[in-house]
Amino acid sequence: MGNADNGEYGSAASHRVAHPPPQPFVTSLRNTLKETLFPDDPLRQFKNQPARRKVVLGLQYFFPILEWGPRYTLDSFKSDLIAGITIASLAIPQGISYAKLANLPPILGLYSSFVPPLIYAVMGSSRDLAVGTVAVGSLLMGSMLGTVVNASEVPKLYLHLAFTATFVAGLFEAALGIFRLGFIVDFLSHATIVGFMSGAATVVCLQQLKGLLGLDHFTHATDVLSVMRSVFTQTHKWRWESAALGLVFLFYLMLARYFIGELKKGINPSSVMDLNFDSKYLPVAIKTGIVTGIIALAEGIAVGRSFAMFKNYHIDGNKEMIAFGMMNIAGSCTSCYLTAGPFSRSAVNFNAGCKTAVSNIVMALAVMITLLFLTPLFHYTPIVVLSSIIIAAMLGLIDYQAAIHLWHVDKFDFFVCITAYVGVVFSSIEVALVLAIGLSIMRILLFVARPKTLLLGNIPDSKVFRNIDHYQNARNVPGVIILEIDSPIYFANSNYLRERILRWIIDEEERLKSLKETSLQYVVLDMSAVGNIDTSGISMLDEVKKIVDRRGLKLMMVNPGAEVMKKLNKSKILETIGEEWIFLTVGEAVGACNYMLHSCTQQMKSHESDKQYNNV
């Protein structure tokens, strides 16, 4: 904030604010679009390459396996093999548990750990992400579809809707990636995700009371109140043994009737015919697809990015989205439901020392073998075990340290986080998301609608000017008020800024009057931090100029950026202000003020002396 001078006032004039080189509308539009949609400039590598090479690069772009495949070594395979088998052993019980979380047949959990990982291995750009169903996604799907169709009454319809929702999620994810709209996911702030995940985890844990207490009937609602109600309304049905001695009596439970139901041998049957686009259910399918899709993306990409950070390689958000999308589209046609990159599984994968996405292939094959020969073994998996698996996984998601960190660093983020949490726990997942995202966006709008205007002062023994609230030692310059505008000037803040600047001037005038100091003469606006300006902003500056003139003051402007300079020029405001009153640095502007103030007093003095002379 603020600027400093380049030495002697004399030489100040030699450095002027430049007019940005003219740029045809089309060019600037193209640049803007490029910066907005292709920040990572993916076509860079294609520049001046032979056509054949371009094709190869293109294929490698969409199928990263073509890039790292050829360089794949036996050593890497050893590591990937171990990692793959490890995550497979986790994938099977986890898959079964999450499927039940989504009120879907447990076998779907296994199916979903077979096809999607293979596709991700070919298209994904993360080396550590382990693909599979995700707890929050499963919960979301369960609760959202549950509002329209009852899984226990019409299981077939419910199942088909789950496939359809998965299909929609896939389409949506792929579309985001293809149209380079990855940044939409960015609007799920870290704070939102922390609060949301913790909330979801809490809800899931509560849901597990069903399994732990061995209750047969349970609410489909996810909010804490209805869960508690359905827990305490059936106290007589509580199975204390399964609750208290759940894990001890594992064996007893094994023999008891708590099996998870039919698990038929064989790999994924096709489910293309099951996709249900009946207009009666399409709305809920689309809604579920989009919400679950974007949440899955946010989690998956976050997980992928964090591991990429560790190993210092780069992940292309948009590419990941396409991979996730394809994964779910293919999944929805092969009896899988929503898959992404669950944190727990990816962490295990990472710790097991995976090297590439091959670990996903290994896992997929392991799961396939299980599906072909070993499924009967899982027939007797006791629900209580699944419940404990889920709870264990969930407790990891309740990230209270993160919440504390938020409170310390940024109170507003903490508030957003808590909103998301409370929203999920006491109301519904959709409500929580809308609230949290709404708050986050409101913050941005408020930042622009109520920008800071900072009073700058001179740092002693320097020509640097800084905010006097921040730099206690900064001194204001007699006769000059220096204001810095701290945001773009848009319709949303132009009225506010006019009022605020006027008030700064009035306050300063009153202060000086009360102190009987040199009266205010110059108003310097430091535009360094004004990134952009629209027509409302331009007319605001025009009005400020009028106001300042009427008060007999002089308006100076410091360091307007290229955008601002261009618009000042086009709108002719530049002429009204006078280009000689626009300076490159605050130092130069203040230098000019002092120079003029000085010469004035000189004239007055000489005038006085003349008088005296005449009186003689």
Added chain:
Amino acid sequence: MGNADNGEYGSAASHRVAHPPPQPFVTSLRNTLKETLFPDDPLRQFKNQPARRKVVLGLQYFFPILEWGPRYTLDSFKSDLIAGITIASLAIPQGISYAKLANLPPILGLYSSFVPPLIYAVMGSSRDLAVGTVAVGSLLMGSMLGTVVNASEVPKLYLHLAFTATFVAGLFEAALGIFRLGFIVDFLSHATIVGFMSGAATVVCLQQLKGLLGLDHFTHATDVLSVMRSVFTQTHKWRWESAALGLVFLFYLMLARYFIGELKKGINPSSVMDLNFDSKYLPVAIKTGIVTGIIALAEGIAVGRSFAMFKNYHIDGNKEMIAFGMMNIAGSCTSCYLTAGPFSRSAVNFNAGCKTAVSNIVMALAVMITLLFLTPLFHYTPIVVLSSIIIAAMLGLIDYQAAIHLWHVDKFDFFVCITAYVGVVFSSIEVALVLAIGLSIMRILLFVARPKTLLLGNIPDSKVFRNIDHYQNARNVPGVIILEIDSPIYFANSNYLRERILRWIIDEEERLKSLKETSLQYVVLDMSAVGNIDTSGISMLDEVKKIVDRRGLKLMMVNPGAEVMKKLNKSKILETIGEEWIFLTVGEAVGACNYMLHSCTQQMKSHESDKQYNNV
């Protein structure tokens, strides 16, 4: 943008980035709220005043007439009298016309020019605003209520709903003012209003074809298609004489049956009992009230502000809203419908040389006299005249010059403007508003989601650093890349910024390699324009630090603002970066780089010489 150095590198260390003085959470929260809700600090004048004086000031705040009333002179009254009579003569035909625009009994136009002006005269802070019904507001009310109730079939119900909508509008306006939410109106950008008004004007003019062509049956829809349909489907009913010779045959028309219907003598009857809160119609009444209310506010306040600019006095937006609100609440209880400050009438008032709001009182009294004795005269006002009055007024609202100006200065604003226009003309008023406001907000979000990162270079013969694209003569410093971040760092842009900064570094490294220049050593981030940062932004900086370290480069930071500095500190990132790597100006940072680069080469040289020495 960027910063310059304060002279010798030696002295650089003497100026450090300060830690902002600690501020308890409550204090900072209170300040934020104050800045957000009370930017004009209305309580300022109350400070250290005796209690009695405070009461007086308080009354004067809510009833400005108490402030200027005592100082009111006879001269001012002469001017106000003339102005008042002038606008009264305009108010009567205009009132009748606009009432018909809203499908309301013409007499309401007169009623609405009696009570509301009196209230505004007491509570309003503008001296030039002439109160009355507004064309766009009337059109809006007509079209919005028309969708639910047909004015010609159930006129009574329609009338009562109009009163109710006005009441709601009043409540809403007053609430905005009382809760200091005036800035919500600011989200109607200048561009939106221009486009919207022009569109509405176009629609109104088309509606007048009914009157001009003397058609009896006409559509209630406002979009151009349905209007054209109902015009060309009744070509056989066209009254060519009234169309072509409308104004010539004024006399003929006078005698013809085109009278405007019953105008009974007497001033406003009470309509308190007519307010209709039947749950069946409440939704439409509320919707209409809010939309018309906010539009009326936007127009009225804009008009008031622009005249205040001419005469150099101040208008308090929130106070105005309360005045408008009270005006409409009272109006809705005295057979008036939505009133505001129509531009046409206010302009006449201004040109007629009004001095204070007394001109409104004069107008009100003139209208009252008319209501008491002269209404029969207006019984034979020919519709064609009204139509021409409206069209004349409307054509003034189609501000194509403004649109051209928008195109020249800011293409996006032009786009918003056109969207609003097309929306109103081809679809509906609500759609147009939602689209235009949505676009404007999207622009703000996009500015934050895709901030500029500017490459800075040194301006020759100075220690000033500026954007290389803007200042063609700026030269980059060997071995150092200086990036300026041009917006607050929030969740919405932290991912983008990380990618973008990384890409800048890679590009620079490649460029230097290709040029065989000194390889990149230092990455300087100029945070001058970063107004604020949230936790996502903080962790982004942390990741950037990691990336830079891994590439064997050194990260430096320049001039973080108070907010940023506070959060860097709280989040311990400051330690990770090392406070000695945070500089007050770019110049100092670059100075330090050069110093270190220099000393390195020195060491190498001496090392070499040692070698040679040994070889000897």
